[in-house]
Amino acid sequence: MTAPCSVTSEVGRLRTVLLHRPGAELRRLTPRNNDELLFDGVPWVARAQEEHDAFAAALTERGVEVLHLHRLLTEVMAVPAARDEVIAEAVDDPRLGATLQHATTAHLGGLAPDDLAQALIAGVAHDELRGGRGLTYQLMDRGDFVVPPLPNLMFTRDSSVWVGGQVAVTSLAMPARARESALTTAVYTHHPRFAGAEQLYGAHLEHLEGGDVLLLAPGVVAVGVGERTTPGGAERLARRVFARGLAHTVLVVPIAQERATMHLDTICTMVDVDAMVMYPAVADSLRAWTVTSDELPDDADTVELTVRGPRPFLDAAAEAMGIDRLRVIDTGLDPVTAEREQWDDGNNTLALAPRLAVAYERNTVTNAALEKAGIEVLAIAGSELGSGRGGPRCMSCPVLREPLV
Numbered sequence: 001m002t003a004p005c006s007v008t009s010e011v012g013r014l015r016t017v018l019l020h021r022p023g024a025e026l027r028r029l030t031p032r033n034n035d036e037l038l039f040d041g042v043p044w045v046a047r048a049q050e051e052h053d054a055f056a057a058a059l060t061e062r063g064v065e066v067l068h069l070h071r072l073l074t075e076v077m078a079v080p081a082a083r084d085e086v087i088a089e090a091v092d093d094p095r096l097g098a099t100l101q102h103a104t105t106a107h108l109g110g111l112a113p114d115d116l117a118q119a120l121i122a123g124v125a126h127d128e129l130r131g132g133r134g135l136t137y138q139l140m141d142r143g144d145f146v147v148p149p150l151p152n153l154m155f156t157r158d159s160s161v162w163v164g165g166q167v168a169v170t171s172l173a174m175p176a177r178a179r180e181s182a183l184t185t186a187v188y189t190h191h192p193r194f195a196g197a198e199q200l201y202g203a204h205l206e207h208l209e210g211g212d213v214l215l216l217a218p219g220v221v222a223v224g225v226g227e228r229t230t231p232g233g234a235e236r237l238a239r240r241v242f243a244r245g246l247a248h249t250v251l252v253v254p255i256a257q258e259r260a261t262m263h264l265d266t267i268c269t270m271v272d273v274d275a276m277v278m279y280p281a282v283a284d285s286l287r288a289w290t291v292t293s294d295e296l297p298d299d300a301d302t303v304e305l306t307v308r309g310p311r312p313f314l315d316a317a318a319e320a321m322g323i324d325r326l327r328v329i330d331t332g333l334d335p336v337t338a339e340r341e342q343w344d345d346g347n348n349t350l351a352l353a354p355r356l357a358v359a360y361e362r363n364t365v366t367n368a369a370l371e372k373a374g375i376e377v378l379a380i381a382g383s384e385l386g387s388g389r390g391g392p393r394c395m396s397c398p399v400l401r402e403p404l405v
C-alpha cells in the first residue's frame, strides 16, 4: 500500500519530510558562477554535508521519516518513461544546438540509473561529455556546463509543495532552478511511494515556488508574490485548491522583489497554531488580498474568484483562520540585528509540532525570542548551508503532517 501523504498546516506533527543532502552539485560553484547559481559564496562542501546530516539526524531523532530526493530519483531512473522525460528536459536548452543536443541525449541515455541521477543533479561539464562534438561543443569554454548543475536542489521546499493530499510540482522562476521541477515531476509521477498522488500544479505553468506557500491553518493558504511567485501563479493555485476542495481562502501577500525577501518564508514562518516568527520591519506593512470562491466548478482553471483587500496581513490571516489574533514573535527590536538575522534565515524555521521548531543556531536573538515565547528551538549549525540563503524550512518539503486536532 502507498504510504499516506498529506499536509494541512505548517505545524501539525511532522511525520515524513523530503530532503536533499547537498553533494557534487555544490562542488560546481565558483566565484564566477555563484551569483547566477544563486549562492552568496562558495561553500565548503564537506562541512555543508556535515551540517545537513546533523539536520537530518535532528529530524530522525524526533521520529520524522526522512526521504532523500537523490535516492528517490535514482530509483525512478530505472523507469524508461521517467528517464526519457528528464533527459528531454535536460537537453531542452537553446544554448546547445541540435548536434550537441543529440550527443548529450545519447550520453545521458547510456548512463546507469545512479550515474544518470548524479548527472542530472550535478550537471555535465564540457569535459565530462563522452562523444561531445559539433560547433557548439568546440566553441564552448572548458569551464562551461553542457547541463548546468542544480546546487539549489537542497532547498526542497521550493520545487514541490503538498496541499492536503495533493502535491504541487512548482514552476521555478530563476533559470538556474527551472530544471529542478523536472526531477520532482519524475519522482512524483513514477515513484511507487507516491503512486496515485494527484498533482495540483505543473512545472510549466505560471511561476510559483513552495517557499512562497504557507498553510496557515487547514483551509487557509498564504501565497507570497514577489521575486519568484507571480500573481498569475497565485491565481492559478487559488483556483485549483478551491476546485479540489483543499482550501477555502487564499491570502495573496506582495513581498519586496529583492534577494533578501525572495520568498514569503524568508520573512515569516508558523511556530504554533496561532503564532508566527516574523521579521519586525515588515510586520506592520505586510498586506494581503483575500481570495475566495463561491463556486463549485467542473473545470479548475475557470473558477470565478472573489478578491477583497488589500488589508493588513495579520488581520486578514486571523480572520481567515477564525482566530482573534495571529501572535507575532519578532526578531528583536534592534533593526540592525533583526536585519542581520533575517538575512541569515532567522525567520525561516521548520516546525516539527506546535511550539517545536528547528532553527539556525547563529540567530541567537531570534531564537531567544522564540524560547521566551514558549517555543522550543532545536538549533542546528548552518554556516555553510546558509551560503545558499535558505534555512530549515527551505531545506525541507513536508510530505506528511498529523492533522491539527
Ligand SMILES: NC(=[NH2+])NCCC[C@H](N)C(=O)O
Pocket (backbone or CB within 6 Å): 037, 038, 039, 152, 155, 157, 158, 174, 177, 210, 211, 212, 262, 263, 265, 266, 348, 388, 389, 390, 391, 393, 394
Ligand atoms: N524557501 C526558500 N526561502 N528558499 C530559499 C532558496 C535559496 C536559493 N539560493 C534561491 O535563491 O532560490
